[in-house]
Amino acid sequence: xxxxxxxxxxxxxxxxxxxxxxxxxxxxxxxxxxxxxxxxxxxxxxxxxxxxxxxxxxxxxxxxxxxxxxxxxxxxxxxxxxxxxxxxxxxxxxxxxxxxxxxxxxxxxxxx
Amino acid sequence: xxxxxxxxxxxxxxxxxxxxxxxxxxxxxxxxxxxxxxxxxxxxxxxxxxxxxxxxxxxxxxxxxxxxxxxxxxxxxxxxxxxxxxxxxxxxxxxxxxxxxxxxxxxxxxxxx
Numbered sequence: 001x002x003x004x005x006x007x008x009x010x011x012x013x014x015x016x017x018x019x020x021x022x023x024x025x026x027x028x029x030x031x032x033x034x035x036x037x038x039x040x041x042x043x044x045x046x047x048x049x050x051x052x053x054x055x056x057x058x059x060x061x062x063x064x065x066x067x068x069x070x071x072x073x074x075x076x077x078x079x080x081x082x083x084x085x086x087x088x089x090x091x092x093x094x095x096x097x098x099x100x101x102x103x104x105x106x107x108x109x110x111x112x
Numbered sequence: 113x114x115x116x117x118x119x120x121x122x123x124x125x126x127x128x129x130x131x132x133x134x135x136x137x138x139x140x141x142x143x144x145x146x147x148x149x150x151x152x153x154x155x156x157x158x159x160x161x162x163x164x165x166x167x168x169x170x171x172x173x174x175x176x177x178x179x180x181x182x183x184x185x186x187x188x189x190x191x192x193x194x195x196x197x198x199x200x201x202x203x204x205x206x207x208x209x210x211x212x213x214x215x216x217x218x219x220x221x222x223x224x225x
Contacts, residue, residue, distance in 0.1 A: 004155070031211045042201065042217035043156075050211050058212070090155055094213075099144065099205050101213055103155030 003027070006091050006104035013111050019078040021107050023091030030096055032074035034058075034066065037088040037106070049074055050096070081111045114139045118202045118216035125192055126224050133187040133219045135176075135202035143206035145169075145178055145185040146213070150199040159187075159200070197223045 007022035025032065031050050035043040035058075045058030047066040055066050063085060067075045074093075078085055088108050092101040119134040137143065144163045148156040160169030165180035174189045185202060202216040 033212075040217060043215040045212060048212065092155075094211065096211055099211070099213070100146070100158050100161065101148075101156070103157065105153070105155045 004091055004093055004102050004104040006089075006107050008107050009105065011107060011109045013078075013081050013109065015082060015111060017078075017081045017111075019081050019109065019111075021076040021078075021089055021091075021109070023074045023076070023104055024072050025074075025091075025093040025102070026072065027093060027095075027102065028071065029093035029102075030071070031094045032068065033092045033094075033101065034064075034074065034076045035090045035092065036060070037090055043090065046076065081109075083111050085109065086111045114143065114204060114206065114214045116202050116204055116214050116216040118200075118219055120217070121199075121220040122222055123219060124222045124224065127194055128191045129223075131187070131189040131192045131196075131221070133200055133202075133221070135185045135187065135216060137183050137185065137202075137204050139183075139204055139206055141206040143204040145176070146203040146205075147174070147176055147185070147187050148201040148203060148215070150201065150218070152198070156201060192221070192223045194223045194225050197221055 004025045033048040034046045049068045065077045091104045094101045115138045146161045147159040149159045150156045160171040162169040162178035168177045199218045205213040
């Protein structure tokens, strides 16, 4: 069974903290994605990566960075967390041939 | 650019009622179309897809037909169950968008027993 695992289901952080969200997939997929999900706004793409050490900005990259040192792992970094980054964060992976996205269960981040 | 518009929710139905969730799209190329479902506390998962005009995707009693002439991909189910309560997302991807998938805002469905 395919699996995308996000390291935490719930996180509570303070304003100004550096936050790491980790995502691991076991499907040998080339492509990986980070989204944030907010009520009424659906899913918005933050960053994606189509290969190791490659990254591309999505629609809302400001305040975020990413790291992909290994094919199976894609990390989202909030350099200095702010309250407007309180959200649900979803990681996904896909293969370019099929382009079906497989999602993790999500990390609900609260920034106080 | 590419975009997806789906009907706003929430949609509330009684068990065994007929379900339609409307979805229309704008795309410059020849997109593949998807419906994803998100159950409470979970990430999204693929429900069904269609890759070309007039294709019908189906799964778990849900169906959607790729209509190029009306740029639509409406989701239907003949008889909903309480267990279908979830958020449903229409989505598209095509080569002009690279590897990206564009998602609609989602429609929450509540099914009452």
